[in-house]
Amino acid sequence: MASIKEIRTHIKSVEQTLKITNAMYLISSSNLRKARKQLNDVEPYFQKIDATICDILHHSPEIRHCYFDKREHIPAAQRKAGYIVITADKGLAGAYNHNVLKLAEAAMAKSAQPTLFLVGQVGRAYFTQKDVTIDGEFLYTAQDPTLFRAQEISDIMLRLFQQGMLDDVYMIFTEMESPLHMVPKKYKLLPLDEHNFPQWKNTSDSRYQQTVSYVPSPDAVLSHIVPGYVKGMIFGGLVESYCSEQNARMQAMDSSTKNAKELLKQLSLVYNRARQSAITQEITEVVGGAQASLQS
Template sequence: MANTKEIKTRIESVKDTRKITNAMYLIASTKLRKARNDLDRTRPYFEALRTEIKRIFRTQNDVDSRYFYPPEGEPPLEGTYACLVITADKGLAGAYNQNVIKEVMHMLDEHPDTKLYVVGEYGRHFFTQHNIPMEHSFLYTAQNPTMQRAREICDILLEGYDRGDFKKIFVIYTDMENSLTSSAHCTRLLPFHRAYFQTDTVEKAVTTPFEFVPSVQAVLNNIMQSYVSGFIYSALIDSFCSEQNARMTAMDSANSNAEKLLAELSLQYNRVRQAAITQEITEVSAGAKAQRQKHRKEA
């Protein structure tokens, strides 16, 4: 059985660990709140873009754009896919990264020639370690999602899409459904279905046709570049929020385990200390008894 000094050392170690987990919980909470605020400030702009895209399709029935399936539906698109993979830069976030990797591996099983565009050190390390080729790795940190970085990712993806290097673009990221749960999603980014921009909102009939300069296709393509950037930015923010939420959950679980361990160690410490005290009392009592017996014999 461990002595009181060893147990006390373990108690101090657990207390130090608890301080670290509490600090990490608070940091993750602050980052989560800031990221949500950033997304809330930019969301109205991209909602307005979606409304304008809807109006274009409402007023122009014969719009032809490389970013959309034709009006008659989704044709079979054979060819290479591109996939933007968003992971974290480090662990300590429960199953956050593993769930994203599972979605990626599932896609690679179905489409082995998929080109991977990776955000996050965890994903880069995993694919490198398993000899899975990456088409492009964005070396900036996943801890600071910005609109500028979303535009850079968008430009690279659209450049390959416009050249015809791949027929579809997917995004695998983690969406925080609520404050308690989040899940990894594989979402097709391009091409869009026209029905994606349809809403139940009743609008007034258009009496005066809109004029598009230089053409409706050019206007739509220009808007779509901004919209895709916004979609990617939203995915980066959602993933970052999900990561911080997962990290908060992991730190809260670690803190609860530390509290439980402290209670067990404190109980063990008290038992060992009491046993030591009892042993000392027994030894003193036995010594006093031996002395009394010795005095009686001498008398």
């Protein structure tokens, strides 16, 4: 059995760990609420962009815009695909980083010419260790998802797509479907797919019964608002990943806190037994010494 001093040291160590895990839980909870509020505040703006694109597709179904060009003439073996992989900047978040990295590896393995863009230090360390070429990094974004950072990423992706350096652009992130269910997903950003705007086919919608004209042209309007749509999707992916990370860390810290409390109960029991044994031994020694004195 360990000595009383060793058990007391172990108890103090677990108590310190318990304070840390509890503090990390509270911090992640606060960060999660702030991120959700940030996304909800800007959501109406991006919903309006989505509705405008639907409206243009309804009134101009014959339009052929570069952002909707699927470049079907390019065979699969020659298509250049860009992957924006969003991970965290640190661990202690359960399987959050592992799941999104495995999905990214599987997706890139199916692409003939993948181009990798990373958000998050965990992904950077992982792919560097795997000797995978990293074509672009967006530092200090995972822990601070903002519209400005989303704008930077979307500008680069749109430019590479327009220049023909990328034929497809995907975003791999984690979506928090519920507090207990977080799912890594692959979303295609470019080219845009009409099936992502199903409302435009609904001819009974009262919004589409009126005559609408776009100045100077529907094509020009799309060129102006599609970058905003892509920025919104990237910002949504960044915030969803950040929320998933915080939620995963909350679950991990909650589990660690419960384990620490259980360990403290066990250590307290062992400590009390050890102290009781020591006291019993001291009493026995005192009684034995007294008896020896009387006999002498």
